[in-house]
Amino acid sequence: MKRLLKGGRVIDPANGLDGEFDVLIDGDRIARVGKGLPIDGAEVVEIPAGFLVTPGLIDIHVHLREPGQEHKETVATGTASAVAGGFTAVACMPNTSPVNDNANVTSFILGKAAEANLARVYPIGAVSRGQKGELLADIAELHKAGCVAITDDGHPTATALLLRRALEYAGMLGIPVIEHCEDTSLKGDGVAHEGFHAAALGLRGIPGACEAMGVERGILMAELTNSHFHVAHMSARASIRGVRKAKEAGISVSCEVAPHHFTLTDEALGTPIPYDTNTKMNPPLREAADRDAMIRGIQDGTVDVIATDHAPHHLDEKNVEFDRAPFGIVGLETCVPLTFDRLVHTGIIGLRRMVELLSLNPSRILHVPGGTLSVGAAADISILAPDLAVRIDARALRSKSKNTPFDGWEMRGGVAATIVGGRPVYVNPAAGVAL
Amino acid sequence: MSTEAPEQGMGLPPATSALRHKDLLGIDQLSAGEIALVLETAVAMKEIGSRSIKKVPALRGKTVVNLFFEPSTRTRTSFEIAEKRLSADTLSIAIASSSVVKGETLIDTARNLEAMNPDMIVLRHASSGACHLLSRFCRSAIINAGDGMHEHPTQALLDAFTIVERRKRLAGLKVAIIGDLLHSRVLRSNILLLTKMGADVWVCGPPTLIPTDVTRFGVRATSRVDEAVRDADVVMLLRIQLERMEGAFFPSLREYFEVFGMTEARLALARPDVLIMHPGPMNRGVEIASEVADGPRSVILDQVANGVAVRMAVLYLLAGGVEHEEAA
Amino acid sequence: MPVVMDADRIARTLTRIAHEIVERNKGVEDVALVGIRTRGVHLARRLARTLKEITGDDVPTGALDITLYRDDLMRHDVGPQPLVRRTEIPFSIEKRRILLVDDVLYTGRTIRAALDALIDFGRPRAIQLIVLVDRGHRELPIKADYVGKNLPTSPGESVQVRLQETDALDEVVLEPEQEGAA
Numbered sequence: 028m029k030r031l032l033k034g035g036r037v038i039d040p041a042n043g044l045d046g047e048f049d050v051l052i053d054g055d056r057i058a059r060v061g062k063g064l065p066i067d068g069a070e071v072v073e074i075p076a077g078f079l080v081t082p083g084l085i086d087i088h089v090h091l092r093e094p095g096q097e098h099k100e101t102v103a104t105g106t107a108s109a110v111a112g113g114f115t116a117v118a119c120m121p122n123t124s125p126v127n128d129n130a131n132v133t134s135f136i137l138g139k140a141a142e143a144n145l146a147r148v149y150p151i152g153a154v155s156r157g158q159k160g161e162l163l164a165d166i167a168e169l170h171k172a173g174c175v176a177i178t179d180d181g182h183p184t185a186t187a188l189l190l191r192r193a194l195e196y197a198g199m200l201g202i203p204v205i206e207h208c209e210d211t212s213l214k215g216d217g218v219a220h221e222g223f224h225a226a227a228l229g230l231r232g233i234p235g236a237c238e239a240m241g242v243e244r245g246i247l248m249a250e251l252t253n254s255h256f257h258v259a260h261m262s263a264r265a266s267i268r269g270v271r272k273a274k275e276a277g278i279s280v281s282c283e284v285a286p287h288h289f290t291l292t293d294e295a296l297g298t299p300i301p302y303d304t305n306t307k308m309n310p311p312l313r314e315a316a317d318r319d320a321m322i323r324g325i326q327d328g329t330v331d332v333i334a335t336d337h338a339p340h341h342l343d344e345k346n347v348e349f350d351r352a353p354f355g356i357v358g359l360e361t362c363v364p365l366t367f368d369r370l371v372h373t374g375i376i377g378l379r380r381m382v383e384l385l386s387l388n389p390s391r392i393l394h395v396p397g398g399t400l401s402v403g404a405a406a407d408i409s410i411l412a413p414d415l416a417v418r419i420d421a422r423a424l425r426s427k428s429k430n431t432p433f434d435g436w437e438m439r440g441g442v443a444a445t446i447v448g449g450r451p452v453y454v455n456p457a458a459g460v461a462l
Numbered sequence: 463m464s465t466e467a468p469e470q471g472m473g474l475p476p477a478t479s480a481l482r483h484k485d486l487l488g489i490d491q492l493s494a495g496e497i498a499l500v501l502e503t504a505v506a507m508k509e510i511g512s513r514s515i516k517k518v519p520a521l522r523g524k525t526v527v528n529l530f531f532e533p534s535t536r537t538r539t540s541f542e543i544a545e546k547r548l549s550a551d552t553l554s555i556a557i558a559s560s561s562v563v564k565g566e567t568l569i570d571t572a573r574n575l576e577a578m579n580p581d582m583i584v585l586r587h588a589s590s591g592a593c594h595l596l597s598r599f600c601r602s603a604i605i606n607a608g609d610g611m612h613e614h615p616t617q618a619l620l621d622a623f624t625i626v627e628r629r630k631r632l633a634g635l636k637v638a639i640i641g642d643l644l645h646s647r648v649l650r651s652n653i654l655l656l657t658k659m660g661a662d663v664w665v666c667g668p669p670t671l672i673p674t675d676v677t678r679f680g681v682r683a684t685s686r687v688d689e690a691v692r693d694a695d696v697v698m699l700l701r702i703q704l705e706r707m708e709g710a711f712f713p714s715l716r717e718y719f720e721v722f723g724m725t726e727a728r729l730a731l732a733r734p735d736v737l738i739m740h741p742g743p744m745n746r747g748v749e750i751a752s753e754v755a756d757g758p759r760s761v762i763l764d765q766v767a768n769g770v771a772v773r774m775a776v777l778y779l780l781a782g783g784v785e786h787e788e789a790a
Numbered sequence: 791m792p793v794v795m796d797a798d799r800i801a802r803t804l805t806r807i808a809h810e811i812v813e814r815n816k817g818v819e820d821v822a823l824v825g826i827r828t829r830g831v832h833l834a835r836r837l838a839r840t841l842k843e844i845t846g847d848d849v850p851t852g853a854l855d856i857t858l859y860r861d862d863l864m865r866h867d868v869g870p871q872p873l874v875r876r877t878e879i880p881f882s883i884e885k886r887r888i889l890l891v892d893d894v895l896y897t898g899r900t901i902r903a904a905l906d907a908l909i910d911f912g913r914p915r916a917i918q919l920i921v922l923v924d925r926g927h928r929e930l931p932i933k934a935d936y937v938g939k940n941l942p943t944s945p946g947e948s949v950q951v952r953l954q955e956t957d958a959l960d961e962v963v964l965e966p967e968q969e970g971a972a
Contacts, residue, residue, distance in 0.1 A: 215709075221674050222674050222675060223674060223675035223678050225674070226673035226674045226675060226676060227650070227679070228590055228591065228612055229590035229591075229609070229610050229611030229612030229613070229647060229650060230590055230591075230611070230612075231611070232674060301591060301594045302590070302591030302594045302595060343567070346567070346569055346595075347567055347568065347569070347595070348568060348587070348589030348591065348592050348595060349589060349590060349591045349595075350589050350590065350610070351589060
């Protein structure tokens, strides 16, 4: 069947498009993009004025928890959360149980994704077998089974040597190594950013230098191996500085920032709810100077990608003493509102840059399809409502877990609908797009 | 209507008429007037301890649970005596006998206790914020008896009481707090209390044991012990734990004593009537020399004695509950 | 607002009570005064001065705060705790005749609390009760041994005793029932 999206503002940075265009979808492909396209038997979808039609958003840092931790999230609930957040594809981290360090686990995840049939799922394999930091995982086999990158995320790659080998090997396959940058000796048993607020609350600190050490190590290994090194969930101003210098030096490095790191600071540890475990993540919420450095990095192009680090945890796991709670928050369904509200409407970035950060650059870094509305490309499309009034209700999240610090937040900008392979997989009834 | 001031001559700001909180989670939540109220009430409570029958019926029929997830002889016994002197029914649960070892969460433990309808829970826990967590899930009044590295409010109140007893004021006094500042809940409660009451607070320790941005609390920080002690009205020593050597916070206990240990020679820099305080338990020959701990200027045992009176005051003041309009 | 006792009347009443004390106890040997905070304490100190003038002897005088013995303590689900003030009885009450002093005798509940409190300090030979005003409406079987003035009142009225030490003047006032006052 054919669908004609009529009247939206199309933003497709890959093709240099920004304006009122119609988009014709034929089956699972984009057939035409142009002004005043003939209806020609297509089902017409009127896009309200001011709404955006963008290439499908891609979140390259998501924990789907399956296999092994289905009480937190499953591929089905995680992808339901993704499409409700405007994402047509997610890349999922290998720290499942068992670890995604072999083709069986990769195939299992892809099978679950096909069953759910919502967002596209791109598994990310482990760097090391069992993520134990000793032997390399079967990286080529993982790649063949569908993994688009490797990482030991959850932890840094154990040694500089192992990271070097992983980069060399991944370089052969043309996939990036994604690194959770952290010097574990500096982290110690820290649970919050080392600063005034952690000191006041008596929480053990994790200094920004702890992350920057990992960033610098990775950059040096990327230079040594001439392979692509990607910095996950960057939070510290020293890390941004390192990446900026490395890019100037022509080293193959890219990086991502999570919405909570461009929105919140460590002040959230104590207020409004003291010791709210939904303000506990790794890397931690840092001080205002770090948060501002993330915003500047997003603005000046140092930051390539906004990725959520969607990390679901069950309520019972979070309802414990702060130092015993697991790190992480869910992020898929709050990313677009936060990006609009905190970055676009504040004038920090334009819409084109937003689409680069959330769609084009993710597709390029992981070498996955999408990121564009080119004719013949898969019809993965996000329809966004930049002025929609959004109120986050944790209980209403599609994700199986509700661990968000943004419960009750009111923001401007949201998701109207999500189309994957020409098929509407999410329609926000509050936005008024009839699909 | 004019009324007699409860206790004259304490040199404190005017006391509020009530402690308008459900819980005592930290000094952080108290105003200067509320701190004055606790200290003034403690004066009356201290007198009870000097009677032949050291008991009043104020908390008759109230049940207080002392829930201690960390070993603590001093604080637990102090609370127990305070509760008994107020005629409360008390029950003490220590970690070894609790079901925590069986993997029960703090919230479940508290909910099970609440099913037995206690009025107050006195909580000691190794995790910072444990009392805040409990207060979100419990009807009972929660009294923080030390949570991780966060606060130990009754310790700071008894320290203040001890200083006021001797010096008749807190405002303007130079108080030097020396030792392991980083891991100390006593430090946090004390600097919050003393700065609210207008004292000039100095903190001192090796740079490895000074919390980040501690000066934002309104205190002066130094690693030069002479600078901290000079002209001090009060020198408060904090416990140095042997385990900290493993974290490379300092090289050895011997070296710590050499650089930071409180000796008579160092005390010569302080005011002649300086008060020596220590929240205990002391490491003699590490943070404090025996001659100082047992010397004439030491009020360390007064601190212990005053602990009971201050805890009685806190128990009594919180037992009244919170007024409707304040809770709304 | 009728003044039922002025400064002169209060002074003469206390002098009369002091003479009654001496007469009844055949001197002031073994006698001690304990005033109930707040105004009972001031009355007790005044009586001690008068007794000294009459007998030449110092009568030990203490202050008792009965707050922690009140029978209405903790009986309200909410509400701030009454202020606790210091009890000062710097002498042994064992085998002494204790003269308990309060300003107004009303329901008798304060005196019940004071008796309980006193007993915690030891076993006196006897306790006698002195009040400046007895306004009636007893709820407990308590009777004063020395009464400055019997003042018939209705329950809605309020008796205010003001003393120089706290209120800058001496007077007893009977205040009428107040509209809306609970």
